[in-house]
Amino acid sequence: MASRIRIRAQLKGGECEVKALMRHPMETGLRKDQLGETIPARFIETVTVTHNENIVLEAHWGAAVSANPFLGMQFEGGSVDDIVKVSWRDNQGETGEGETRIRQG
C-alpha cells in the first residue's frame, strides 16, 4: 500500500508551514451506493501533527471534512531536516501515519 499521507513541511521566516493530504473516503453514513444500500459512516475523527515528537496540532473532525482531506497549519520554530509527522485515526479504529523532513522554503 502506497503511503496514505502526503506531507510537505517548509521553513518560511521563523515558521514551518505544513500541508498534508490524507487518503480517506470520509463517508458520512448518509449516502447510498448504486444498489441503494447505505454506505456506512467512515471518517477520520482525530488528526495529530507532531514536530520532533512534540504535538503542534490536535484536531477532531466530523464527517463533514471532505474526502481525501487536506490540512494546512503553521508552527513556530523547526529546523531543516527536523521530522514532522501527521497521524490520524478514524471512527472504525483504522489509523494512518506519514512523516517528512522540514525543507527550506
Place this chain on the structure above:
Amino acid sequence: MKNKQFNGMARRTFLRMSSLFALATALPAQVRAMATRPTSVFEATGVEAVFSQLGATPTRSEGIIFSVPDIAENGAVVPVKIEIDASILPDVSKLYVLVEKNPNPLAAVFGVPKTTRPYIETRVKVAQTCELYAVAEAGGQFFMTSKETKVTLGGCGG
C-alpha cells in the same frame, strides 16, 4: 477552560503520561495523547445548539480572518482558511469550523498549542448555500465570524 490539556503544565503532564501509556500499548503516542472528543458538540443539530453545547454564544470579533469562496463549484469540497490577528485576539487555543445547514454544523475543531500559529486550512462539505462560521476559543471565551458560501452544481451535476 474546558480542555486544559491544550495549554500549560496540565497538558505537558497529560502528554507525558499518555506517551508512557502508549509505549505500553504499542499505539502511536499521538493517538493516545488526543484530548477527549467533544462528541456532544459534534452531534448538535443547528448552530444555536452547537453554541449551547460550547456553553456560550460567541462574540463577533474582527480578530478572526476567515477565507471561504463566495461561490463554490461543488459543495463536496469547499476550501476554508482561518487566521487570527493576535493583536486583537491573543491566546487562541482552539479553532472551530461550522457549516450552518449541514445535518451537524460542527465540521472540525483544531487544538492549537502555544507555539502553533492559530491558523488552519482545510476543505469541508457544504450541503447547500449557507453561512459558514469560524469560532475561536481564547481564555475560555468564544469569538466568531461568519461568511456565506453559495453552492452550485457544475456542468451536468455528478
Place this chain on the structure above:
Amino acid sequence: MKVRWAGGITSLVLVWLAGWTAAETDGVFDEYRAMFGDDNPAVFVIDEGEELWFTRAGPKSATLEQCDLGLGPGIVQGAYAQLPRYFEDVNLVQDLEARLEHCMVTQQGRSSETIHARPYSLRGDLGTEMEALVAWVAEQSRGLPIAPGQSHPEERSAYVLGESLFFFRAGPHDFSCATCHGQEGKRIRLQSLPDLTDHSGAAAAYATWPAYRISQGIVRTMGWRMRDCFRQQRMPELVMGSEASVALQTYLAVNAAGAKMAAPGLKR
C-alpha cells in the same frame, strides 16, 4: 484573476491553474479554484498506479513491466502523449485503456470479462485498478506535447470516425457531443463548456484528463469522460476501449495536438 488578501497577514494565495481547463476559467470560480493551490489528491492514485504496474497479477502471475504502450516494452515515460495510436500486434488503434487491457490479457492471463466488470469506480469506491494505472501512466507524460499517431491509415480513419461520432445526433434528446461542446461561449448552469472542435478548447480539455473529480473524490479517465457524455446524451453505453471510444479520443487528441500534457488535472 481575483486574489484574496487576508488582512495583510498572509502571503499571496498560490495560484496554480494548470489543472483547470482554461476554457472553464470564466471568472466565477477563480477564487474557489485558486484556494486549492497545487494540492491534488490524484497524487495518491498515481502512487497506487505505479505500484500496480509492478505488482504480479493474473493466472500468469506477471507484472505489466513488459507492456508495450507504443514506445517499446516497459517504456512508460511519454507514452500517454502519443496515444491513441496504431498497434501492429493487434492491428487496431488503441487508447491507453484498451492497451492496458490487452497487456493484462496477454501478459497476466486475465480475462477481458473481469477487466470490464468494473473498470471505473462506482459511488463509495476509492478508485479502480484501471483508474490508478491510467493516472500514473498519464502523469509520466506531464509537460510533453500531445502527439497522437496519424501516420498509419488506421489512425487517420479513427480520426474521421471520431469526428463523425462527435457530430452524430441520436438518442431521445437528439443530442450529439457537439450540442454542448461544438461552439464557443456555451455553458451549463454557471460552468463554461469548452469548444472541443477548436484547438485551444480541445487542448485545454485533453491535456488535463485523466483528472481528479472533486465532486466524486475519484480520478476519472478520458475513457470514462467519453462514456459519461454518452450517458448524459442518453445514448447506449460507450464501452471502455471500444472502437467508438478510441475514435472519439483520437479526434480530441488530434485537435489538441501540440499542447502540453498536464494530467492528472483537478476538476469540479
